[in-house]
Amino acid sequence: HPVNETSVESKTLLAQQLVPPKQYAVYLLNDDFTPMDFVMYVLQNIFFMDESQAFALMMMVHEQGKGLCGIYSWDIATTKQSQVMDLAFDNEHPLQCTVEEAV
Ligand code: TYC
Numbered sequence: 841h842p843v844n845e846t847s848v849e850s851k852t853l854l855a856q857q858l859v860p861p862k863q864y865a866v867y868l869l870n871d872d873f874t875p876m877d878f879v880m881y882v883l884q885n886i887f888f889m890d891e892s893q894a895f896a897l898m899m900m901v902h903e904q905g906k907g908l909c910g911i912y913s914w915d916i917a918t919t920k921q922s923q924v925m926d927l928a929f930d931n932e933h934p935l936q937c938t939v940e941e942a943v
């Protein structure tokens with residue numbers, strides 16, 4: 841057989857390298873208790889939004905119930921979720937942050 845033939849196993853490995861990594865959406869959920877200023881702080885310091893972006897998204901969550909903060913790899917998405925939830929817990933706010941596979 842041809843000397844340069846690629847094995848099934850090698851083709852599988854090469855094909856796997858071309859599969860783009862899954863991406864994950866991080867959302868903030870509304871509640872009746874978390875102060876607006878705290879949500880602004882989260883969006884500016886964990887999701888690196890400027891003040892006008894943060895305000896627009898905070899008001900969207902407040903009015904619609906849920907808002908997309910960003911799309912990341914699994915590790916970055918779940919780290920940001922933990923940062924938000926830990927900060928909210930430490931400050932006794934019920935703020936919830938979710939991670940979903942991005943479509
Ligand atoms: N609804 C909250 C309030 O009226 C503000 C708020 C906005 C809370 C966004 C959570 O993800 C949130 N104080």
